[in-house]
Amino acid sequence: MADPAPRILPYGEAAIAEATAAIAHGDVVATPTETVYGLAGDATRSDAVAAIYAAKGRPSFNPLIVHVADLAAAERIAVFDDRARGLATRFWPGPLTLVLPLRADAGIARAVTAGLDTIALRVPGHRAMQALLAACGRPLAAPSANASNAISPTRAEHVAASLGARVALIIDDGACAAGLESTIVHDGVILRPGPLSSEALGLPAFRVETEGEITAPGQLASHYAPRKPLRLDVASRKSDEWLIGFGEVMGDATLSASGDLIEAAAKLFDALHRADASDRAGIAVAPIPDHGIGAAINDRLRRAAHR
Incomplete structure (x- = not known):
């Protein structure tokens, strides 16, 4: 018997209200961003974060990116130096993730950071994720809305095919504009290239591929993989x-x-x-x-x- 199909709603007030209720219950929902569709849950709740890892089949040593509404919200969670604040001011909202020292009183579930003393933060530019952040009033952990190591989703139907009923709801707002996961930067080093190039950021190009120690999201050497060679x-x-x-x-x-x-x-x-x-x-x-x-x-x- 085929897995039950997930619920898909077009972007709008009804979809945001239903998604907000699901997140308040500790469930996870899929929502578009300007990069790829994300699997969103309350970043302050251990049960919600565990639900994200379980839905994706994601290894627990691989930390999650947390989405917040604006720079002020980000500064309540992480410590910014002048360089990081300058990047945030120039490129947020947008496809830039900053890895920063986690504040002791941030209130973020420990599993989000996989036990690290840093956290990956992003202010998204997409209307659906911004509406969801505003309605929830919480930071949302949101890795890509697909099974771990599989091809990332840029359409609602990609999410449905990959996760099925493991996601409570999918908000459909069409194809993602950028189509690639965000650029990740830590201490002036690009850990994962993305829609913002090294030239645009004014940073040296650098790519980390490792199967060993993971210090930020997006560092696994084998990822985004189709089933076929x-x-x-x-x-x-x-x-x-x-x-x-x-x-x-x-x-x-x-x-x-x-x-x-x-x-x-x-x-x-x-x-x-x-x-x-x-x-x-x-x-x-x-x-x-x-x-x-x-x-x-x-x-x-x-x-x-x-x-």
């Missing part, structure tokens, strides 16, 4: 592969025929979902330039191909 930098597919094209390399699906990296980022995970659901045995992806947001696209593709 994935080949990168492919100009010509094999007969049993679904080709994701870019630029002059046309495929079964194309991230951007014009070679626009921003368009490619927005389409990446949706294309991977389509390829994984196809009748082909494998997936191939055309070469992607490694500058600007292309560095973040290639980061996700390398992790998806890592087995």
Whole structure:
């Protein structure tokens, strides 16, 4: 028997009210952000945070990103130095996560940080997450709304296919604009590339891939993975592969025929979902330039191909 389908509501007052009630009960809900769909729960409640880890099948050593309404709310949870405050002032609301020292009186459930003395914070720019934060009046832990290590969701149907009834409610507000998880910064170092490039942030490019000690979200070397084997930098597919094209390399699906990296980022995970659901045995992806947001696209593709 198939798993029961999750409840999906279009974004609006009714959806926000129902999601708020579910979160107040300790349940988790999926909501869009400008990056990917997030699986949101009350970051101050241990039972709600445990429900997030359980729904995703996420390892307990992998900390969660906490979403807050504004910089003032963030400063009640973490200690900001001048550099971090400058980044927050310039790029919040937006796809930037800052890893900062956790205040002793922050009231955040210990499982959120996986026992670390730092916390990952973000002020989202999407109307649905901002409305939910305002209605709940609480910080919301919200990793991507998919099973751990699977392809990230940029549409409500991706969440439904990955999590099913493990999520109480999905708020549907269409496709995510950025399509990649937020850029993560700690002490002036980029731990995970994202929609905000090193050039935009004015920080040196740096990428951490580790299967050992985890110091912030987004550091696992194997992540964002389809079920099928994935080949990168492919100009010509094999007969049993679904080709994701870019630029002059046309495929079964194309991230951007014009070679626009921003368009490619927005389409990446949706294309991977389509390829994984196809009748082909494998997936191939055309070469992607490694500058600007292309560095973040290639980061996700390398992790998806890592087995």
